Every structure is written in structure tokens, then in C-alpha cells.
Amino acid sequence: MSDNTASRRTFLAAPLALQAVPPASSSPSSSITTKVLGRTGLQVTTVGFGTMITSDASVIERAVDLGINYFDTARTYQSGNCERMVGAALKTHRKSLILSTKTGKEDKDGALQDLETSLKELQTDFVDIWYIHAKSRSAQLTEERLEAQRIAKQRGMIRFSGVSTHAGFDDIIPAAIQSGAIDVILTSYNFTMGAAIDPLIVSAKKAGLGVVAMKVMAGGFRRVKPGDPLYPTFKKDGVFPAALRWALRNPNIDTTIPSITDHDQLDENFRCMGAPFSSSDSKLLAEQRDYIRPLYCRACGACTGVCPKGLPIPEILRHVMYAEGYGQFAMAREHYLELPQAVRDVRCQDCETCAVHCPNQVAVAQRLMRAQELLA
Ligand code: SF4
Ligand code: SF4
Incomplete structure (x- = not known):
């Protein structure tokens, strides 16, 4: 292990709550806000960093400089290459950051092998949160998967257990709460979703779980260029920060992990911390909801099992x-x-x-x- 890598002994001896790093003097104007991530006690910046589609490590490094302290990745992102980039970008700051990754493996041994690989690629002895990746049914919270998380905790490879979900919220979130074993829920959450998910998030919070929001931009559509027929609809100024502020306005959302690919997006997201959700944000999002309605699936589950050919x-x-x-x-x-x-x-x-x-x-x-x- 390098001198720059936090050791398992170090983290076990450290206090649970971390302090947010003050913003660098060159930062875009923003006040950093933090929340406690449920019973984990982790003090997370309300805007975190989703690395799924990041390919420029300098964006991650600058996010640390700005004071963002929560970074999320997964074993499978970028064909298994994402963790390596994240590890290289964060290694000199590991002790002051909160890091999560995920496994999609079904069996205990496979999941633990995934975790060994994740730790090696991330250049660390432990991750703060280890998620069971992308589950939408209670039956997928199997004893094998939960046992892998228990073993990983006992071995000091992870601090807290989580599950991530894009769909089936009314099944998987109650199951995660009832399991008693899950500390954090990472869920899709954005302005297109109806109020049905809100009581589920409230119940998770009441049970002491941390709640992390992803897919907050409802599909992104950032890459549409001028001249593209979709450009006037998808590239409306201010839509994406408005979407992030919409998620941040919910007191039961502890943090968010928008995907970030470049420095402009990073600055845009960073400025949302501490910024109020306004009536003009609300108007923009209403328009955007109309624009993306035919395209964006909010994973409500109403079409589950309806296709006679079995399409998921x-x-x-x-x-x-x-x-x-x-x-x-x-x-x-x-x-x-x-x-x-x-x-x-x-x-x-x-x-x-x-x-x-x-x-x-x-x-x-x-x-x-x-x-x-x-x-x-
Ligand atoms: S496509 Fe299916 S899951 Fe998606 S919003 Fe429509 S009914 Fe819901
Ligand atoms: S195969 Fe496609 S078009 Fe046919 S019923 Fe299923 S979803 Fe509809």
C-alpha cells in the first residue's frame, strides 16, 4: 500500500463524521452544503460525483479541490476501467473522501472477488459504501448477496452496505429497510417521477437509512449539438441545474451523484449546492417534462410483464x-x-x-x- 492510501486500521480508528473541505479560492461561486448520510454518520456534500461516464480524471481531481467529498463508481463501469481512473484521481485524498462502488455478482464468492478487484483498482483498503448493483425486486436481495456484505464488513473491506435501484421502488426499498442489513439506498430520483416514491424515501429515512439520488437529470441529453433538431428542446439553458436543485430541495435526499464528464458540468453542478429551487426552475422543468415525455422512461413499473414477447x-x-x-x-x-x-x-x-x-x-x-x- 502506498503512503497516500488510507489503511484499514486508520479508518477504523477515525471518527465517523468527516468534515467537508472548504472550497478552493478558484472555485465557482457556491456554498458547500453537507448532510449526514443516515445511520452511517458520514457527512456528505449534497452534490456528489457520479463517475459512470467520466473519462477525464482531471474533472474528478478538480471536484476534490472544490470540496466535493462523495464519489461513486462501480466494478462494471466503463468495462471495468472506471475504478482504475477513480483510484488514480483520488488516491492522494482518500482519507478525506467518501467512496462507494458496486457489484452485480449474484454469488457470495463472486461478489467478494469483485470487491477485492475494486479495492485494488481504487488503490484503497476499503470503500465506505458497497452497493448491491441495480436491483428492482425484493427477491434479488438474496442471502448470498447480504452475506457477502456482512463478510466484507467483518473483514474491514467496507464500512457500510447499500443497494442501488432504477425501478421497482415499492418492492425493493421496503425490502431493503426490512432486511435490517442495508445502510444506504441509491435510487433514481428526478422531476419526472410522480409522488409515489416520496413516502418510500421518507420511510427509508425514518428507518435510519441514508438516501442517495441518481439519474437526477432525467436522461441528460446534454450531448445534443446545435443544429440537431433536438437541440432547441434538450439544451435549454438552465434545465440541468434546475433538475439538480429540484432533487436537492427534498430534505430526505442526503446527497446526489449526477454524472459529470467535463469541467463546465462540474462548475454547473457545484453552483447548485446551497442554491434555492425557484419558480423559474419549476417552469423550466415543466417544459422539459413535456419535451422528454415520449423519450424518457421514469421506470414506474406499470408496463412490467405486459409485452407478450417478454421485453424488459x-x-x-x-x-x-x-x-x-x-x-x-x-x-x-x-x-x-x-x-x-x-x-x-x-x-x-x-x-x-x-x-x-x-x-x-x-x-x-x-x-x-x-x-x-x-x-x-
Ligand atoms: S415505459 Fe413502462 S416503466 Fe417506463 S414510464 Fe412507461 S409504463 Fe412506466
Ligand atoms: S414486442 Fe414491442 S411492439 Fe410488440 S408488444 Fe412487445 S413492446 Fe410492443
Whole structure:
């Protein structure tokens, strides 16, 4: 282990609550705000950093300089390369930062092997939060997965356990609470989602869990360029900071992890800390909600099991969002190709009519055809 890497002994001896780093003098104007992440006691900046699509380590390094202290990654991000970049960017500051990663492995041994690899790539002896990655059903919180988290805690490889979720909130969030083993929930949460998720978040908070919000930009769509027919709708000035401020206004959200790819986005997000959600933000988001309605699946679950050909619709729509919203075609295709062959073989154009009617007006068949055209 290098001198710059926090040791397991060091963190076990350290107090739980961390202090936020004061902003550097060259920072964009903002006041750093922090919250306690539920029973973990971790003091997190309310704007964290999601590294899933970051490919410039200097953006991560500058986020640390600005005072952002929570960074999230996963074993599988960027085909397993993301953790290496994050580890290199953060290693000199590890002791003052909060770091999380995830495993998608089903079996205990596979999950623990994933964690060993994560720690090596991240150049650290431990992560603060280790999430079970992207689960939407209570049945997926298996004893194998929870046992892996228990063992990892006992070995000092992780401090706290979590689960991340993009869908099935009314099943997975209560299950995480009832398990008694999950310390943190990482959930999709944005301005397109109805009020149904709010009481679930409240109950998680009441049970002492930390709540982290992701997908706060509702699909991003940052990569649309001037001249693109979508540009006037998706690149409206102020929409993305407004979306972040919308999530931050909820007192039960402890922190957020917007994806950040460049310094402009970093500055934009950083300035949202401590900034109020305004009536003009509300107006912008209402317009944006209308614009993205046919495209953005908010994973409400209403179409689960409806397609007679068995398509996992929210999952596929998330993949095509990665391609067209996040501008991450390779990642989108990689995810898509992990779907079962029988799913990948389906072509929506072969159906005379679509059996799925989205209550949120997503143009389901068209979006699926787009996914099949781009990613199959
Ligand atoms: S496509 Fe529509 S019904 Fe299906 S999960 Fe998404 S928002 Fe809900
Ligand atoms: S068009 Fe509709 S019913 Fe047909 S495969 Fe696609 S989602 Fe299923």
C-alpha cells in the first residue's frame, strides 16, 4: 500500500463524521452544503460525483479541490476501467473522501472477488459504501448477496452496505429497510417521477437509512449539438441545474451523484449546492417534462410483464437513454448485449400493434425500435 492510501486500521480508528473541505479560492461561486448520510454518520456534500461516464480524471481531481467529498463508481463501469481512473484521481485524498462502488455478482464468492478487484483498482483498503448493483425486486436481495456484505464488513473491506435501484421502488426499498442489513439506498430520483416514491424515501429515512439520488437529470441529453433538431428542446439553458436543485430541495435526499464528464458540468453542478429551487426552475422543468415525455422512461413499473414477447421495457429504455441522452453508445450497447438472446431477437416492428400503453406517454414501441436499431 502506498503512503497516500488510507489503511484499514486508520479508518477504523477515525471518527465517523468527516468534515467537508472548504472550497478552493478558484472555485465557482457556491456554498458547500453537507448532510449526514443516515445511520452511517458520514457527512456528505449534497452534490456528489457520479463517475459512470467520466473519462477525464482531471474533472474528478478538480471536484476534490472544490470540496466535493462523495464519489461513486462501480466494478462494471466503463468495462471495468472506471475504478482504475477513480483510484488514480483520488488516491492522494482518500482519507478525506467518501467512496462507494458496486457489484452485480449474484454469488457470495463472486461478489467478494469483485470487491477485492475494486479495492485494488481504487488503490484503497476499503470503500465506505458497497452497493448491491441495480436491483428492482425484493427477491434479488438474496442471502448470498447480504452475506457477502456482512463478510466484507467483518473483514474491514467496507464500512457500510447499500443497494442501488432504477425501478421497482415499492418492492425493493421496503425490502431493503426490512432486511435490517442495508445502510444506504441509491435510487433514481428526478422531476419526472410522480409522488409515489416520496413516502418510500421518507420511510427509508425514518428507518435510519441514508438516501442517495441518481439519474437526477432525467436522461441528460446534454450531448445534443446545435443544429440537431433536438437541440432547441434538450439544451435549454438552465434545465440541468434546475433538475439538480429540484432533487436537492427534498430534505430526505442526503446527497446526489449526477454524472459529470467535463469541467463546465462540474462548475454547473457545484453552483447548485446551497442554491434555492425557484419558480423559474419549476417552469423550466415543466417544459422539459413535456419535451422528454415520449423519450424518457421514469421506470414506474406499470408496463412490467405486459409485452407478450417478454421485453424488459424499462431496462431497454434505460440502455437507449444511455446512448441518446448520455451520449454513451458503447456503454449502451454493452449493457444491451447482456440481455438474454431471446430478448435481443425480438423486433417490435414485427408486431401489428403494441400491447403496451405507457401511462406516462412514453412512445414505447418507437423507443424500443430505436434501441433495436442502434444496439441489437
Ligand atoms: S415505459 Fe412507461 S409504463 Fe413502462 S416503466 Fe417506463 S414510464 Fe412506466
Ligand atoms: S411492439 Fe410492443 S408488444 Fe410488440 S414486442 Fe414491442 S413492446 Fe412487445
